[in-house]
Amino acid sequence: MTNQTFSNGYALLIGIGADLPVTVQDATALHNILIYPGKAAYSKEQVVLLTETSATRLKILAAFDSLIEQVSHNPEATVIVYYSGHGVKINSPDGEKYFLVPYGFKMNNLEDTAISGKEFTEKIEAINARNIMSG
Numbered sequence: 001m002t003n004q005t006f007s008n009g010y011a012l013l014i015g016i017g018a019d020l021p022v023t024v025q026d027a028t029a030l031h032n033i034l035i036y037p038g039k040a041a042y043s044k045e046q047v048v049l050l051t052e053t054s055a056t057r058l059k060i061l062a063a064f065d066s067l068i069e070q071v072s073h074n075p076e077a078t079v080i081v082y083y084s085g086h087g088v089k090i091n092s093p094d095g096e097k098y099f100l101v102p103y104g105f106k107m108n109n110l111e112d113t114a115i116s117g118k119e120f121t122e123k124i125e126a127i128n129a130r131n132i133m134s135g
Helices: 021-035 057-071 105-111 117-125
Strands: 011-014 046-052 079-084 085-091 095-100 133-134
Touching: 011 021, 021 046, 021 079, 021 085, 046 057, 057 079, 057 117, 085 105, 095 117
Parallel strands: 011 046, 011 079, 079 133
Antiparallel strands: 085 095
16 A cells, blocks of 8 residues: 555535534544545645634635635645534525624624625635535
């Protein structure tokens, strides 16, 4: 068996939810499979796992920006973006809005403390990779 890594593989894995412990377990299990040499063999440096207190709005957005930058130098990149946690839908004068709720979000200030569905979609669309899987 060789110790080669899948150098074109990148991942951002997010698991949040103290009341949903399986979210962190799922993100961690996926992380372990991706970096395991006998499975997917992604480089550890190219797989970011954010769970619970490390999965704040600012850290998630910074991880997206870092991923976008890394992938911009690799036209053969395969990217996995995985989010496991709560979301919320609100009604506004502009219609329904959807948010992913990171660690530390405030229900009375979603615009500044959560990640809007629009913002999440824009980050994924900014990833210039050959293959992108998100869920």
